[in-house]
Amino acid sequence: MSAPTPEAPTLEVRDLKTHFFTREGVIKAVDGVSFQVAPGEVLGLVGESGSGKSITGFSILGLVDAPGRIAGGQILFQGRDLVPLPESERRKLRGSKIAMIFQDPMMTLNPVLRIDTQMTEAVLAHRDVSKARALEICREALVKVGIASPDERLASYPHQFSGGMRQRVAIATAFLNEPELIIADEPTTALDVTIQGQILHEAQALCRETGTAMIWITHDLAVVAGLADHICVMYAGRMVEQGPIDAVLDRPAHPYTVGLIGSVPSRNRRGGRLFQIPGMTPSLLNLPEGCAFRSRCPRADIACLEEPPVHTATEGRQVRCVHPHDEPLEEMLS
């Protein structure tokens, strides 16, 4: 994996807060998340189910549904803050400069429209080209994601495709307008392992080739380890730790990250006991005061009743913890 060159980031998210104002109360689905992604770089956004990963992605795209809205923070895309932009401006960015691939390939394609309709409309929405040219662009995109006989595929309906094939179509659609940023929301979870590997590889190659920045959302650390340059770990809507992938995986500082890594089976720890984070994810409706991970944390004490500050250490590493780990992973787990 090449070291990321210090370029101006494609995207910089600063202290993003996306809240849902429901009848039962305010759900802080995203509550203080900051990260950045540079061109050609992959950021892994990791966290367990319900930690706010998808909502972070939708916030960047401007697709948060009511009763949710962005309650604070900035989303700087190529230096411009997207939060105050009107819907018409955001729409112009969606699908052209910022694209997204969704979690479930079985649901993302409209069952009653042909693939060519669904792909060309993405081109025609942003570019002033003829239909024939748009079709040509779509065909090239399908070939790039490894779909044979694209003409036949274009004339088909989604139900004639397997899950892996549909996700390739979704990926090809995302790349159609050569976006600067792609948000991939667990695009491989619904697929089997071999297809998963292929798709990971293809997406990564496309990003490197085109200099597209990518946010890869997943709950699977193993996927991120082989793919991302940076990692941002979320817990209950908050960023708890982030930094370069190797640094974080080798010396995780936040107890939650340690727990996550410990619960992934690993070859060099074969036979060793698998670690399990005790307890359950807290409900976002009534989060306890202070650190949200407190109740499940082996290191928690009275100091954790206060909202933990974010420590910024070297190499762009950040940790939101009062008692961060300071030793290599091997020592912690032994």
Add this chain to the structure above:
Amino acid sequence: MLVYLLRRLGQSLFVVAAMAVLVFVGVYAIGNPIDIMISPDADQAEMEAAIARLGLDKPLWEQFFIFVGNALQGDLGKSFVYSTDAVSIILAKLPATMELAMLALVFAVFIGVPLGMIAGLRPHSLAGKSIMAGSILGFSLPNFWQGMMLILLFAVLLKWLPSGGRGETAELFGIPFSFLTLDGLSHMLLPAINLALFKTSLVIRLARAGTREAALQDYVKFARAKGLSSQRIVLVHIAKNIMIPVVTILGLELGSMIAFAVVTESVFAWPGMGKLLIDSINLLDRPVVVAYLMLTVFMFIIINFIVDMLYCVLDPRVRLSEAKA
């Protein structure tokens, strides 16, 4: 595809046969046409001659087989009252009912679908709530009462539209139609609205439910993520999905609209098949009633078939799997 068609044909034949028995026996059970058709002071000989002429002296099963035999040759019997072919009497009234039902269908689709989609997209807005309230009224107020209110308002009070009859007609392929003349159209408007009100309410509900469901689907969110305009998302991605249930239900309802336009035709004195049916039942003109019901069965079968075909066109998933089956 061929297998599918053949199978459908077989099912249809079975339905026709079953209906023939039911209809014939059912109609035979009501009243005695002789009492109505022959003057009470006719003597025994005249009476028996009339009964023999109408074929009523034979036992039920024999009458039935004569009926079936004739029906297979396209003859559904002669009217007791007019002494002419029952089918041609009905077919003469068919265009009037057809054009009324068609116009009502057009109203139901072009008013119901957009209103339903608005209500589905903005369920909590004033517009959405008013539309739903209106559709509840359309559902629950009795059809004849709605018709009379329409007459009261537009014909009696405002004097904008005529209250009954077909108005001026013009011929198309030798058949008189009202919709071809302005006067005829003005006569059609009120009965068509009356006939459409219930179906419009139905379509509003279908379209609203479909829209609400579709709007939450991932493919709509993905369409938005592609940067499509909201018009395109609503008019293509959502509309195409909700058309499947709307077309299915409306197709089936078209049959009932044609077959049972009885109330509307009676209220607006519209000389269609529905009015003919009421008149024939009153006169105990059995062959016309039987022929009417048999034609209705045929019509339902044909309409269902067309709906299935349309459904295949609209829903690609059905198209392939059914064709293979």
